[in-house]
Amino acid sequence: MADVKLTHVKKIYSNNVEVLKDINLDIKQGEFIVFVGPSGCGKSTLLRMISGLEEISAGTLEIDGEVVNDIPPALRGIAMVFQSYALYPHMTVYDNMAFSLQIAKVKKDDVDKQVRKAADMLQLTPYLDRLPKALSGGQRQRVAIGRAIVRRPKVFLFDEPLSNLDAALRVATRMEIANLKDSMPDSTMIYVTHDQVEAMTLADRIVLLSGGNIEQVGSPLELYEHPANVFVAKFIGSPAMNIIPCRVEATGDQTTVSLPDTSTVQTPVVTASSEQSKAAFFGIRPEDVGVVDTKEEAFVSGEVSFVESLGEATLLYVKVSGCEDMVIAKQAGTLATKRGDIVHLSAGPEKMHLFDENEQSYKREA
16 A cells, blocks of 8 residues: 655646646545545546546656656556446456456466455455346445455545435445445545535545645544635535625734624634724534524524425524625524524634635634
């Protein structure tokens, strides 16, 4: 198994479109790294560059300490699992998993041992004699993963492997991938998805991309609790973090935040000292918003425009004076609140976030 290091990596197509811009990333042996971001952010292109299926326009890619920019995919020591499974339809499960080893002229007994070990790990042993058409989508994806395992690669690459599965199968297969990670702790795995739930539940570290740039790298909780900027704050978490334009003014070890409806709150966030207030953005996650009885307890008040009952929780969409977007409050259970009601919303100072006029996070006081 191996480290992966990208240094000043870029991807520029022939029409001068720069898809990836100066990517620098160190992936340690045994890490499960997830590339996540919106469509077109460059995450799949980055994975394909690591695999060798896309050329690197600039910079260096190292696998296990060796620069592999010009090394063919088959010689990089990687195995890739595609979203389309890419199984041979005329071969049994066993033969699909064994094929790469047979081509490499591995001894028959060793091939059988490795295939059956992988099949047992992925609960595929009862299906070894079946053709892919006789399997469910989740089973086919497990075969594709098993085919990668038997190769004993330095690095596993997963390209949106669950996107073709329905919701129930996606959850089940996600659990299997998590179990696979636990059973192969020294394996380096790089996983691409647009689904933040997959990223949050599987990753040791998330690499969040946007527009060809890395916005933030960190553990799932780091990105959730300490987003580097407004983009990260809104991308990680569902529903997205409420972002409200405001003005801030430093007052000793506190920051006074003036919100559009003329209310103010105090937060323990460090801003540059200034006698004049500055434009900024106030952030609070819907699950951190509470409904209180009086305006004096609240950071904003407003009229409920829509109520979304989910059973285990209720989402209140609140129109606040001076705010272009609705403020969302996520409350446990069911509520009697209805459209047109006036509600007062509160939050603890420790749950509040502030971002400057450039949408970059202010530091919270230690």
